[in-house]
Amino acid sequence: MSDEFPTSSIRVLKAGIQSTVQDLGRHGYRHLGIAQSGALDRYSLQLANKLVGNPEHAAGLEIVVGPFEIQFHRDSWFALCGANFGAVLDGKSMAKAWRHFARAGQILRLQGAFKESRVYLAIDGGIISEPVIGSRATNLQANIGGHQGRALQKGDQLDLGQAQFFHRSVGVQQRIWTPEVRAIRGPEYAQFNACSQKKFWQQAWKVSNQSNRMAYRLIGDPILRDDSSDLASHAVFPGVVQVPANGQAMVLLADCQTTGGYPRIACVIEADLWKIAQTPIGQHFCFIEVNAEIAHAAQQKWHRELARIDGANDIET
Incomplete structure (x- = not known):
């Protein structure tokens, strides 16, 4: 050596x-x-x-x-x-x-x-x-x-x-990836018309090759806002689902900016962000609507799963 x-x-x-x-x-x-x-x-x-x-x-x-x-x-x-x-x-x-x-x-x-x-x-x-x-x-x-x-x-x-x-x-047993990603409604959800709200939850979104560590850009039927006025800049964070003017949703990831001006239709729950990260370019997934209570329970389950791994460690001292 x-x-x-x-x-x-x-x-x-x-x-x-x-x-x-x-x-x-x-x-x-x-x-x-x-x-x-x-x-x-x-x-x-x-x-x-x-x-x-x-x-x-x-x-x-x-x-x-x-x-x-x-x-x-x-x-x-x-x-x-x-x-x-x-x-x-x-x-x-x-x-x-x-x-x-x-x-x-x-x-x-x-x-x-x-x-x-x-x-x-x-x-x-x-x-x-x-x-x-x-x-x-x-x-x-x-x-x-x-x-x-x-x-x-x-x-x-x-x-x-x-x-x-x-x-x-x-x-240990790892989680199994599934093409269903849980999310809650975002602050501007009500600004999208009923047809667009339905399409957001029901269609399969394809991961674009324009995706990176800042955001996964998605391809699907465009979703549109009823109110087309500009939004004031607001806080964003990993998991936020924004919708630019072209109607194609994008999910912000770990390297994303801290503020943005696109409407936030939803937010992926933290316990499911790993599914976004593991979805290959060109593959499809669907958003599944949940509430804050389910999001919190999923996060607690995640912590319990990790805590159980400590029993596998037999470190010599």
Whole structure:
């Protein structure tokens, strides 16, 4: 092994497209115009971190398009959650949502998503980089956070935190993606005519190839407002569903701006934002209307699911 890379690190051999360092993002700064950023599928990153004994907010890798390869420069425990990326460790297939062990020098290869869109790689100790505004999340628009504020490139070295020690590999059951995304009505919902309201909930929306980490742009039958007057700029956040003048809805995601002027017809509940993140370009999904009570119950269920994972951790002390 070359002395060029510390033993407590990984080296990127193939970077894929838009692979980034992400944690759970920057919170409490939207009033300053600072985007949240962080993992688009927060649930999968949290699950992967739980499996390797990291805090939920530890930084991992968000990988969108393969092939992606890293080499471990210390013995490491790792977990892959989210999409199935056809992972192999020195030629041996690795199941997702399991805690696996890699020896120093071994190479992990991720071919690419078979069905969903993103996989999250957590390594014991977490990815270590200089926090920016309280987070290691990469914001590609602002060029801050993560590794030099950019997507990963071949040859990048990423430092790791303190190694953990476990007795065994374990696996858990992951959520299954479905093309139904729960949402509540937005502040300007009543401004849309009855026909448009019906179309919003009943049609299948297609994810446009113009989508990115700021927003998923959708394609469907246009939905129109009865009131065409301009709106004053207002607060927006991940999950808000806006409708521009062309009538094509878009769902704001982690890197979205903090204010906007398009009408907000709905808001995806936080417990289902991961479904948006895992919907591939060109695929369809439908919005399902729920109320605030259901949204809250879904969020509590999410926290209970993650809490149960702690029982799988048998860290040696």
